[in-house]
Amino acid sequence: MAVEAVPPEAVDLREPAGWRRTKNQLMTVLMWAAFVIVLIPLGFVLVTVISKGAGAISWQFLTSSSIPPNVLPLGTGGMGPAVIGTLEITGLAAVIAVPLGVLGAIYINEYGGKGWLAKFIAFMSDVMTGVPSIVMGLFIYTIWVLHFGFSGLAGSFALACLMLPVIIRSSYEMLRLVPDSLREGSYALGATKARVTVTVVLPAAIGGIVSGSLLAIARAAGETAPLIFTILTVESTNSNVFSGPDTALSTQIFANAQSPYVGAQARAWGAALTLIAIAFILMIVARFITARFTRYSR
Amino acid sequence: MSTLKEADPASPAGSADPFKHRRPLGDRGFQIMALAAGLLVLVILVLIVITTAQQSSNWFSTAGFKGIFSTTWDPGANKFGAMAFLYGTVISSVIGLIIAVPISIGVALLLTEVVPRRWGRPIVYVIDLLAVVPSVVWGLWGIILLAPWLQHIYASIASGLNGVPVLGTLFGGPNVEGASFFTAGLILAVMITPIVTSLSREVIATVPVIDREGAYALGATRWEMIRGAVWPHSQGGVVGAILIGLGRAMGETIAVALVIGDSAQITGHLFYTGYSIPAAIALQFGEATGGEFRSALIGLGLFLFVLTILVNLVARGIVERSARRMRGA
């Protein structure tokens, strides 16, 4: 039954002729090369920011009450007002954008159904994610600042406009993943749509929604352009975020980057490291929440 | 919510209550809130157009069509031609795309075809890390470290290419600067790689497994499989991803503002300083006190808005169409 005798022609099962194999290997090498190329600028930037920024950061740096003039070297003052500004303005923006974004996503997914309006809003929301941040800044400038002056609040509005479509999109994706059987079970118990949404659907999707919002907040914290036109970078802490010009890490870095003074640049590096740290922490928390608390994923 | 009417299991079947079709107030209110939140998106978009158009009407009417698209930008002389900024935006974005596209597609293919699932995560983290670095930090690094370093390189390239026909114009010239169109293109490439990579990856991952197996079963190598089975399926989506990257590049403000230099000139020399629309708005807004100046800057913003919206619409249209073709197949 088994033929162990040598078959008439030896079956050659080795690799196909040179060129095909080489081409395949070459392409694989190129793909890896692409990744390495990505690592290069990332590595450079991170190493630079960490090394130059670490030299500038200190408790005083982060909590000082005023930002010294560019001429002064490192040592006096720090970026305290900017840190507070970033946290306040971004925080306020989040308070505005997250509930609105989630509600919008709820409309699209739960109430909109197959209607044209929901699809249109979803589509326009996606398109809106592509609107440049500077345009949002100009928009808030014309619609708010011209009437009510510069303030941290205006900055928050601009950031919120940036965050809104992103949060709508990510929340909508999360809501979509919640299986209908959950909703049906709740309806069968006699709950109204609002109750179903708030008590069953939202909690089921909350992990993904929160992490998506955190990522949007991380992106907003680093934004500069929308703030240029709305907060008017100043040097001291403004305790009232609702009125009067304010400052933030991003705008400070922008201003200092254009200055020839070493001290100002050093402070800029310190601020950059702080900003990256904030964004990075938010990103890690978001990943953690995705890993632990997301019940339904793709 | 006390106004919610709960279906009472104790109420007799014939009771009139459950058959009343009036929805409880709270439920209705919630729906209205959700609808309002959704409509907010449309409202904002419309308001952006209206307010910026209003503010830039001064510029439009004063400069007229020819004035708007002229190549002279001289606030001192009340000349506000936007051509140089448009040029700079397009050139730097195109340079950024040319560099970013092969890299992004390469990484996307690496993640979907080459690297086993578990080991792909570190690569994805690296891409995410790239995306989380704020634009202003790229700009800071760009202007303080990258640009001066590149200046030397540009200078040697330029002197080497002196007199060479095409390349000499592109990469030559006596006034090469570290802060230039090309540098801006480089930074843009780095910044749009994450989005193009992740969108391409999503598209490529939807290629059905049996299509890949079909190619392998014919004795294809991995690269041949990619060209035969993966690429035809995903080319539409990848093109869409590239266009979305283009939109991002055109709208990128701060990093470009810091490294593109600040001369409003139209030149073929890529190593010369230039300008872009968002950079102009950002850098000159502080000085713009006069009516037409400010109006012109806001008008530039309107241009940018329309431009990026158009690119985004086309991109999404292409992605939709190719997704529909695949689903219908």
Added chain:
Amino acid sequence: MEQQDQEIIAKLAVPEPSVRDEVPKSGNAVFDAKNVSIYYSAFRAVTDVSLTIYENEITAFIGPSGCGKTTVLRTLNRMNDLIPGARVEGGVHYRGAALYSSGVSATAVRRRIGMVFQKPNPFPKSIFDNVAYGPRINGERNKAKLAEIVEQSLRQAALWDEVKDRLNKSALGMSGGQQQRLCIARTLAVEPDVVLMDEPCSALDPIATGKIEDLMQEIKSRYTIVIVTHNMQQATRVSDRTAFYSVLRDETSDVRTGVLVEYDRTEKIFNDPADSRTLAYVTGRMG
């Protein structure tokens, strides 16, 4: 785990599969499997399969779900390589050469041993480009030669007359039955030695199924065909030999694995099987 496995298998007493291989003996052996076990990571999907596939015959693999027939089929052209964690123990020989020794190229194997899948999977290209894909990657660039190969392959697949006027149209615009015949043409275009078919008609209507079964009879003189099928009438209609697989289950640990129960000429399997399990399966379905 190994220990346990062996105990369970010993207890279950896998008998030598009944192979009554009387005259007439067919030609050369194409595949020779000896004590093949296939694992997906720690899970042993198939245990101790030994059989020989003969040249220019149609061999059918039948059996209930989960019995491993598709797994064994995919082992014959190294398609299981694509599944992480899959591994093969035992000897699989193709015309005397070991399929799983190091130094053997999977791409070379698959050029000789083609496969048609359960769900038709034409590339989103034109009909011509689909069939020409195989020859092209093997280096054929001459347009005239390619056209000739495409026509021949489509004729063999009984598809030429239906599509000869629209070779440039997308393959996705055809009916399911036509798409499957296209996939067969595509496979034949690289001039393989063996064609493996994994339930090729399960997604098709009876008429399309009939066309493909006729096709198989036509081409069997030039190729060796192994087909996995759920449809026993199909096995009786087209195959020369049939291998019946089943699931072996240990009652206490609930460990399941696929085994080869009986392998013989098709008439014997369906009319006078040696094993009672075979009898139960073939009568249960036909009854």
